Amino acid sequence: MTNQTPAPALVQLVFRGEIVSGHAPEDAKRKLAAAVGIAPQQIEEVFSGRRVVLKKGVPADEAPRYLAKLERIGIVARAEPETDTSAVTAPQPLPAAAVTAPAPTAATLALVEDAPPADSTAPVEEVTCPKCATRQPKRTLCLSCSTDMPRYAAAQKTLKDEERAARLAALKGATAPVAAPGEATEADYAAEGVGMVGSSFDGRIGRVAYLIGGFVISAICVLVAVAALKSGVWLLMVPLLLGALFVSLRLVVLRCHDIGWSGWWSLVSLVPYAGSLFNLILLIVPGTRGNNDFGRPSRPPGMPAVAASVVALVLASLLGFTQLTKVMPMLAAYGIKNSHAAGNSLATIEDYDPKSNTVIMYSLTTCGYCEAKRHELDGMGIRYTELFIDGPGNAQEQLSARLEQAGMPRQSYGTPILDVNGVMLPNNPPMEEIVQHLRARKS
Numbered sequence: 001m002t003n004q005t006p007a008p009a010l011v012q013l014v015f016r017g018e019i020v021s022g023h024a025p026e027d028a029k030r031k032l033a034a035a036v037g038i039a040p041q042q043i044e045e046v047f048s049g050r051r052v053v054l055k056k057g058v059p060a061d062e063a064p065r066y067l068a069k070l071e072r073i074g075i076v077a078r079a080e081p082e083t084d085t086s087a088v089t090a091p092q093p094l095p096a097a098a099v100t101a102p103a104p105t106a107a108t109l110a111l112v113e114d115a116p117p118a119d120s121t122a123p124v125e126e127v128t129c130p131k132c133a134t135r136q137p138k139r140t141l142c143l144s145c146s147t148d149m150p151r152y153a154a155a156q157k158t159l160k161d162e163e164r165a166a167r168l169a170a171l172k173g174a175t176a177p178v179a180a181p182g183e184a185t186e187a188d189y190a191a192e193g194v195g196m197v198g199s200s201f202d203g204r205i206g207r208v209a210y211l212i213g214g215f216v217i218s219a220i221c222v223l224v225a226v227a228a229l230k231s232g233v234w235l236l237m238v239p240l241l242l243g244a245l246f247v248s249l250r251l252v253v254l255r256c257h258d259i260g261w262s263g264w265w266s267l268v269s270l271v272p273y274a275g276s277l278f279n280l281i282l283l284i285v286p287g288t289r290g291n292n293d294f295g296r297p298s299r300p301p302g303m304p305a306v307a308a309s310v311v312a313l314v315l316a317s318l319l320g321f322t323q324l325t326k327v328m329p330m331l332a333a334y335g336i337k338n339s340h341a342a343g344n345s346l347a348t349i350e351d352y353d354p355k356s357n358t359v360i361m362y363s364l365t366t367c368g369y370c371e372a373k374r375h376e377l378d379g380m381g382i383r384y385t386e387l388f389i390d391g392p393g394n395a396q397e398q399l400s401a402r403l404e405q406a407g408m409p410r411q412s413y414g415t416p417i418l419d420v421n422g423v424m425l426p427n428n429p430p431m432e433e434i435v436q437h438l439r440a441r442k443s
Contacts, residue, residue: 009060011079017049023074031073204258208300213251215309217244219316226323257294258287353441359384360419362399369428370416
């Protein structure tokens with residue numbers, strides 16, 4: 001006589017629309033639709049309260065595990081013996097115009113967690129449970145031990161990282177993780193880096209961030225100077241330059257912290273000549289690896305930030321140089337020595353003597369350049385006589401005679417034309433050229 005192992009008792013999982021207390025019905029419907037693999041259009045029929053078989057042929061000893069999964073979804077199902085299947089009521093399909101997939105039946109309703117859809121032609125991605133090593137289709141909860149596999153794996157990784165940091169700290173005799181020799185680790189950097197703009201003097205910045213900050217501040221100062229030159233509103237520079245000074249001083253303090261020095265050393269940067277040497281030292285000396293008295297180092301900026309700061313400084317410098325070339329004549333007239341000046345010409349505008357100079361400006365009443373030159377002469381205190389060649393009088397004849405004496409055909413030149421101590425200067429001459437022909441005060 002052969003002993004045969006009796007077949008395990010089979011049950012079926014039955015649902016009658018009951019929802020677990022505390023779960024939102026809509027959430028339960030959505031989760032069940034995803035878990036069971038039915039069309040969203042049929043979910044209302046499943047929750048109608050009629051008896052629906054979710055899964056057949058479940059071994060009785062495995063039924064509690066399935067019921068627990070369904071309870072986590074938010075529905076209450078029950079295990080019933082597989083005796084009479086004629087009483088099973090399956091959801092009726094919707095009209096063909098309203099659905100795009102066949103309606104679920106008692107035979108096809110099954111937890112998707114247990115197996116992929118039968119009509120799936122795509123390869124099934126599998127995962128291995130990090131706790132019990134069970135191989136299974138990709139999912140969140142393990143089929144065997146019901147472990148949340150992504151969270152469990154993340155927790156294990158965090159635990160290993162903490163153990164490694166503790167071993168490093170023990171080797172270094174420190175209470176906090178420090179960098180391994182020659183290389184910084186993620187644990188070494190501060191959780192929130194120190195920004196270049198702010199009001200706090202706490203924290204640290206490295207050499208790269210300090211260099212970028214210097215480039216950006218220099219570019220801002222150049223742009224402020226250009227704006228003041230173009231607008232003439234010099235008071236605009238005061239608050240902006242004070243702000244740039246504050247930001248610059250803050251960066252020096254944070255860089256000193258990175259080396260391990262007190263922030264009071266930053267005052268050296270304000271001393272002429274010594275400050276330049278001190279800033280050079282800050283760019284050369286490396287910071288303390290790992291923790292020091294001022295905290296953890298900030299993560300160094302990447303190469304895109306370095307490139308952007310260099311481009312900003314170059315563009316600002318080009319703009320400033322262009323603007324400076326336009327005002328050089330005015331600056332020269334206000335006191336810059338003129339290397340091309342004649343022996344009896346001015347060295348500075350302060351040597352100008354109105355009594356020993358004769359300046360005549362021939363203008364047009366509609367000439368914008370003439371008006372601008374008038375403002376320049378007035379601003380520098382140069383006395384002149386203005387004659388309008390398109391007005392009444394003989395200014396036109398006088399100008400033609402003077403040009404003829406100088407060997408200059410009248411038709412070739414535009415206004416304003418200046419006669420400075422007998423020297424004809426046509427075509428709106430720059431102030432630098434005018435100053436060259438002014439006589440100095442006799443000693």
